[in-house]
Amino acid sequence: MSVVRYGGVGEFWGVVERWYGADPVRHTVAMTVLSRLRAVGVAPEGILLVGVHRGGALVGAAFQFGAWPMALSGLPVDTHDEVVEHLIARGESVGGVHGPLEVVESFVERWSRAAGTTVAHSRFERLYQLGELVAPVVSGRARFGTAEDIPLLGRWCDEFSDEALGVDERMPDGAEFARDAIDGGRGAPIWVDGMPVAMAMVTAPVAGMSRIGPVYTAKDHRGNGYGSAVTAAAAVWAAEQGARDVLLFADQGNPVANSIYQRIGFRPVLDAVEAVFAGPNTLGV
Numbered sequence: 440m441s442v443v444r445y446g447g448v449g450e451f452w453g454v455v456e457r458w459y460g461a462d463p464v465r466h467t468v469a470m471t472v473l474s475r476l477r478a479v480g481v482a483p484e485g486i487l488l489v490g491v492h493r494g495g496a497l498v499g500a501a502f503q504f505g506a507w508p509m510a511l512s513g514l515p516v517d518t519h520d521e522v523v524e525h526l527i528a529r530g531e532s533v534g535g536v537h538g539p540l541e542v543v544e545s546f547v548e549r550w551s552r553a554a555g556t557t558v559a560h561s562r563f564e565r566l567y568q569l570g571e572l573v574a575p576v577v578s579g580r581a582r583f584g585t586a587e588d589i590p591l592l593g594r595w596c597d598e599f600s601d602e603a604l605g606v607d608e609r610m611p612d613g614a615e616f617a618r619d620a621i622d623g624g625r626g627a628p629i630w631v632d633g634m635p636v637a638m639a640m641v642t643a644p645v646a647g648m649s650r651i652g653p654v655y656t657a658k659d660h661r662g663n664g665y666g667s668a669v670t671a672a673a674a675v676w677a678a679e680q681g682a683r684d685v686l687l688f689a690d691q692g693n694p695v696a697n698s699i700y701q702r703i704g705f706r707p708v709l710d711a712v713e714a715v716f717a718g719p720n721t722l723g724v
Contacts, residue, residue: 440492440518440521442524442525443489443492444488444529445490446488448480451473451500454497454500458500459473459500463645463648463684467512468512468537469502470645470646471648472504476504486502489502489525499515499522500514501513501522508536509536510538511537514538514542516541519545520549523546523553527554533550535715536550536713536714537712537713537714539710539711540711543712543714544712547714550716556716560715561715562690563692563710563712564713566687566688567686567689567707568705568706569674569706570705572675573703574671579665580630581628581629582631583626584621584627588621588629589618590614591638592629592640593613595638597612598613598657598658626677627640628673632663636656636660638653639670640652640653641685643680644677644680644681644683647682647683650685651670667703670700674703691710
């Protein structure tokens with residue numbers, strides 16, 4: 440078994456496209472992130488791209504971009520020892536990981552032991568896939584965000600990030616995230632009931648798959664079904680763009696969100712986790 444580090448997103452994608460594309464639901468994060476990185480271009484020093492090969496065939500893949508966690512959905516458990524050994528030998532730093540629960544647990548055990556670090560905290564999620572949409576009857580209507588809505592969408596992204604992740608782990612600047620989403624062709628439905636009250640974002644289809652998120656309802660307008668309504672609007676948009684598989688992640692610690700998504704037709708697919716390592720580790724990297 441050999442571990443190969445690739446020098447650019449285009450080269451990496453040429454190797455892993457079929458690997459990830461064989462199951463775009465499981466590999467939703469990899470498919471959407473790599474699609475976006477290919478579109479905007481990323482300097483080689485800004486990303487870690489790893490493939491695992493056995494007998495000339497690809498048997499695993501993982502990548503890490505900037506401060507985001509390493510995406511592990513395509514890295515089978517039986518490759519973890521070799522990948523960890525490869526990363527340690529080259530002084531690579533892994534700030535966190537994300538993927539299916541059993542994959543992350545295996546990698547975390549090996550990385551923690553080899554790097555002399557521990558998990559600072561974890562966030563447990565559930566991946567849902569839309570079956571038959573049951574659109575809720577809610578006051579108001581959806582309209583789609585444009586560049587003029589970036590200040591509003593950005594503020595809501597920041598508020599979502601603070602609530603869901605905490606101030607110390609928040610996503611990049613909300614306005615920047617919203618601008619990238621609009622410019623990158625994402626759908627951004629805004630639910631309006633006299634005034635804007637909720638938003639969702641949804642990726643354009645990649646290999647027939649779109650993923651919704653974040654979904655956010657302004658604090659003063661919760662409890663009226665707006666989150667369900669704007670999520671349904673995002674799902675309709677994705678289907679109209681050609682998506683066969685419409686997905687979303689929900690925080691397992693938020694039973695309200697999980698029940699809402701199931702009521703409008705989303706069904707659980709798998710449990711996932713994001714684990715963030717304490718740092719610095721003993722490698723001094």
